[in-house]
Amino acid sequence: MEEEQEIWELRLYVAGKTPKSLLALANLKNYCERHLKGKYQLEVVDLLQQPQLAEGDQILAIPTLVKKVPEPIRKIIGDLSNEEKVLVGLNIRPATPV
Amino acid sequence: MSQTVSDRPNAPLYTLPKAPTGITGLDEITGGGLPQGRPTLICGSAGCGKTLFSMEFIVRGAMQFGEPGVFMTFEEKTEELVMNVASLGFDLTQLQADKLLRLDYVHVERQEIEETGEYDLEGLFIRLGHAIDSIGAKRVVLDTIETLFSGLTNQGIIRAEIRRLFEWLRNKGVTTVITGEKGDGTLTRQGLEEYVSDCVILLDHRVSNQISTRLLRVVKYRGGVHGTNEYPFLIDEEGISVLPVTSLTLDKPVSSERVSTGIAALDKMLDGKGFFRGSSILVSGTAGTGKTSIAASFANETCQRGERCMYFAFEESPQQICRNMDSIGMNLQQHVDAGLLRFHASRPTLNGLEMHLVAIHKAVKTFKPTTIVLDPITNLITVGAMSEVKSMLIRLIDFLQTEQITVLFTALSLNTVIQEQTDEGVSSLVDVWLSVKDIEFNGERNRGLYVMKSRGMKHSNQIREFIITDSGLDLVDVYLGPEGILTGSAREAQELLQETGVALRDHAVSRKDREIERKRSVLESRVSALREEFESVQEELNRSYVEDELRNEVLEKNRAQLTRSRHKED
Numbered sequence: 001m002e003e004e005q006e007i008w009e010l011r012l013y014v015a016g017k018t019p020k021s022l023l024a025l026a027n028l029k030n031y032c033e034r035h036l037k038g039k040y041q042l043e044v045v046d047l048l049q050q051p052q053l054a055e056g057d058q059i060l061a062i063p064t065l066v067k068k069v070p071e072p073i074r075k076i077i078g079d080l081s082n083e084e085k086v087l088v089g090l091n092i093r094p095a096t097p098v
Numbered sequence: 099m100s101q102t103v104s105d106r107p108n109a110p111l112y113t114l115p116k117a118p119t120g121i122t123g124l125d126e127i128t129g130g131g132l133p134q135g136r137p138t139l140i141c142g143s144a145g146c147g148k149t150l151f152s153m154e155f156i157v158r159g160a161m162q163f164g165e166p167g168v169f170m171t172f173e174e175k176t177e178e179l180v181m182n183v184a185s186l187g188f189d190l191t192q193l194q195a196d197k198l199l200r201l202d203y204v205h206v207e208r209q210e211i212e213e214t215g216e217y218d219l220e221g222l223f224i225r226l227g228h229a230i231d232s233i234g235a236k237r238v239v240l241d242t243i244e245t246l247f248s249g250l251t252n253q254g255i256i257r258a259e260i261r262r263l264f265e266w267l268r269n270k271g272v273t274t275v276i277t278g279e280k281g282d283g284t285l286t287r288q289g290l291e292e293y294v295s296d297c298v299i300l301l302d303h304r305v306s307n308q309i310s311t312r313l314l315r316v317v318k319y320r321g322g323v324h325g326t327n328e329y330p331f332l333i334d335e336e337g338i339s340v341l342p343v344t345s346l347t348l349d350k351p352v353s354s355e356r357v358s359t360g361i362a363a364l365d366k367m368l369d370g371k372g373f374f375r376g377s378s379i380l381v382s383g384t385a386g387t388g389k390t391s392i393a394a395s396f397a398n399e400t401c402q403r404g405e406r407c408m409y410f411a412f413e414e415s416p417q418q419i420c421r422n423m424d425s426i427g428m429n430l431q432q433h434v435d436a437g438l439l440r441f442h443a444s445r446p447t448l449n450g451l452e453m454h455l456v457a458i459h460k461a462v463k464t465f466k467p468t469t470i471v472l473d474p475i476t477n478l479i480t481v482g483a484m485s486e487v488k489s490m491l492i493r494l495i496d497f498l499q500t501e502q503i504t505v506l507f508t509a510l511s512l513n514t515v516i517q518e519q520t521d522e523g524v525s526s527l528v529d530v531w532l533s534v535k536d537i538e539f540n541g542e543r544n545r546g547l548y549v550m551k552s553r554g555m556k557h558s559n560q561i562r563e564f565i566i567t568d569s570g571l572d573l574v575d576v577y578l579g580p581e582g583i584l585t586g587s588a589r590e591a592q593e594l595l596q597e598t599g600v601a602l603r604d605h606a607v608s609r610k611d612r613e614i615e616r617k618r619s620v621l622e623s624r625v626s627a628l629r630e631e632f633e634s635v636q637e638e639l640n641r642s643y644v645e646d647e648l649r650n651e652v653l654e655k656n657r658a659q660l661t662r663s664r665h666k667e668d
Contacts, residue, residue, distance in 0.1 A: 013221060015220040015221065015224055018220075020215075020216050020217065020218070023215075024215075047220070047221060047224045048224065051224045051225065051227065051228035052228060054221050054224050054225040054228065055202065055225060058204065058205045058206070058207075059221035059222075059224075059225070060204065060206065060219055060221045060222045060225075060246070060250075061217040061218065061219055061220075061221055061222075061250070062217060062218055062219070062220035062221045062224075063217060064217075064221060072210070073210060074210055074211075074212060075210050075211045075212065076211070076212040076213075076214060077211060077212070077213050077214075077217045077250075078213050078214040078215035078216055078217040079214070079215035079216045079217065080214055080215060081214060081215035081216075082214040082215060085212055085213075085214040086212075086214055088212070089212035089214075
């Protein structure tokens with residue numbers, strides 16, 4: 001399923017250090033370390049500091065995780081507490097696990 | 099609440115500050131505009147003009163009232179939006195460049211989004227906040243925030259966040275317009291109205307008899323007096339116009355100046371002077387009674403005075419009217435060429451009643467006529483119910499009277515049986531009502547004209563025969579005789595008969611005169627003969643008398659002589 005050379009470009013949008021944002025970030029780091037070790041780049045964007053960036057990725061909800069590469073673009077909103085959904089959303093795991 | 103008041107310390111506490119929309123008519127209904135610094139919900143079904151309405155609010159705010167605005171669209175892409183409103187003359191690109199407007203397209207694609215766990219819509223807040231701050235916006239439109247409900251699954255969060263959003267917008271002191279699609283039995287599909295408590299405007303789009311009418315109603319306006327009716331509005335090349343009844347009170351200016359009707363004999367029937375300026379005149383009658391001719395002659399007269407006249411024709415084309423009126427000696431084309439007369443011909447079914455009303459409004463505002471003619475109003479019935487036509491005409495008359503414009507309607511009475519009622523029921527509204535009637539008698543139809551009413555002047559109560567000749571219109575007295583009212587050839591015959599009678603009588607009189615003359619001369623000749631006779635008798639008598647005297651004298655003489663001679667002998 002996974003290609004060796006592929007790099008996951010992830011961007012997590014937060015607005016300040018709210019408990020939800022911190023939880024999402026912790027969850028994300030946890031999943032990435034376990035499933036995508038060495039194959040991902042994570043950028044955290046704080047919209048309170050860079051509000052103009054919200055428009056570009058069509059951000060509404062906070063926190064939002066945007067996966068730009070590999071295609072297709074996916075957005076995962078929420079505190080990422082459901083590992084299964086996050087992994088499916090990131091194309092790490094197929095939608096219907098056998 | 100306290101926010102908006104404290105923001106504007108100069109405003110008196112008891113009045114709600116309002117943000118004028120700049121939309122024609124709406125500010126009149128709402129008494130100045132939308133509640134400033136508060137959210138307003140605009141709801142309605144698809145295609146009723148919500149987006150346009152909110153766009154006009156933003157654009158007019160930016161252009162006319164110096165209030166920059168943010169238009170956040172959830173449905174249309176900004177490029178599409180720019181293109182869509184360009185037809186109304188709104189240059190959004192320029193406004194954006196001038197930092198008076200900011201368009202923001204919020205795209206919610208359910209396919210791309212996975213939800214897991216808790217989240218909020220802070221991202222939207224930040225975006226909106228950024229957009230507002232970047233241009234110092236005073237107005238915000240969210241069109242339509244309901245899309246969120248289909249894009250995201252967690253309804254509980256969305257509801258809570260929308261509530262928070264409106265609170266946040268209030269605190270920011272921006273006047274917000276939120277649009278919402280009409281739901282089943284509710285004002286909006288997602289029940290947005292429960293969050294917006296200050297002002298709710300409902301737009302509707304109704305089709306009856308295949309003619310659509312757009313309607314607007316202010317459902318709720320907290321803290322403000324507002325018109326509660328449904329007001330028709332339209333969308334044309336200049337945006338939205340709402341038409342409130344121009345005046346609810348009857349305090350229009352009145353003029354005592356009189357204007358001629360164009361028919362001298364009709365003027366005579368109306369106190370010798372014609373109509374009042376700014377009055378409304380109804381000419382009703384059955385088909386072919388010459389209503390249009392009366393209307394045209396009034397228009398002609400107006401133009402001959404050098405005033406402007408606008409002629410709304412719902413039946414005939416301008417060319418047709420000009421040609422037809424030429425045949426009765428009225429050259430309307432010259433007035434058209436001189437720019438005094440303007441025709442506005444359209445089929446009534448071209449658009450709804452309200453559109454007609456607005457067309458009239460606009461034409462009047464631009465052309466500034468002193469007289470307008472509507473020929474005929476009865477045709478409007480085809481596009482609206484009687485009550486609608488009446489309400490339209492009330493508004494029209496109101497408007498025209500405020501502008502001091504004389505208006506002449508023609509109305510077709512469909513059936514001669516209901517003579518005393520016009521179909522539109524406008525007879526009570528108008529100031530002057532002329533009724534042209536067919537008088538069928540002796541195998542021909544003639545026209546009779548009555549002045550049914552004429553407010554504020556002495557007017558003739560007589561029926562006149564209305565005749566159309568090559569040189570124009572005229573009214574002649576009908577013949578009222580023992581046989582009743584005679585018109586047309588019967589009247590002419592009667593007149594002829596009368597003339598003959600006079601001649602015959604004259605003749606008879608002169609014959610008698612001559613006979614008397616003759617008798618007199620006979621008498622006189624007889625008298626003179628008798629006198630001759632008398633004279634001759636008298637002469638005879640005189641002669642014998644003289645003879646007698648002479649004889650006596652001679653006898654005396656003789657006797658004296660004889661005596662003397664006898665004495666001599668003695």
